[in-house]
Amino acid sequence: MSGHTPGPWRAEDEGTQWAIISLDDNLIGVAYKDIKARDEEVEANARLMAAAPDLLECLTLAYEWLRNIRMVVTDETIINTQPIATKAGMEWFRRTIAKAKEG
Secondary structure (H helix, E strand, O other): OOOOOOOOOEEEEOOOEEEEEOOOOOEEEEEEOOOOOOHHHHHHHHHHHHOHHHHHHHHHHHHHHHHHOOOEEOOOOEEEOOOOOOHHHHHHHHHHHHHHHHO
16 A cells, blocks of 8 residues: 655635645545534544644654653663553554554
8 A cells, every 4th residue: 555645734614525635735535514513523523634644643753762762761860671651552553553554
């Protein structure tokens, strides 16, 4: 699977729908307004979709940081050399990143 359209993306209110637009002004997706969904919910969904590239980058960086951290440092000394994230938590990060990148 190829990579997603690079971010940042933005959400624009187009009256009957919210458009998710790429940096180079291409349409990425649409959140439709309808009588079943409140306008605030549709807008929130559109903004969440628009944030997807940033959220993926943030999660990926956090995963790498947690994967590589092996110590807790105080102002004076290293007090622990154990991983600071649980295996289950790290697996959740890994699965979520894979879902976003691979489907």
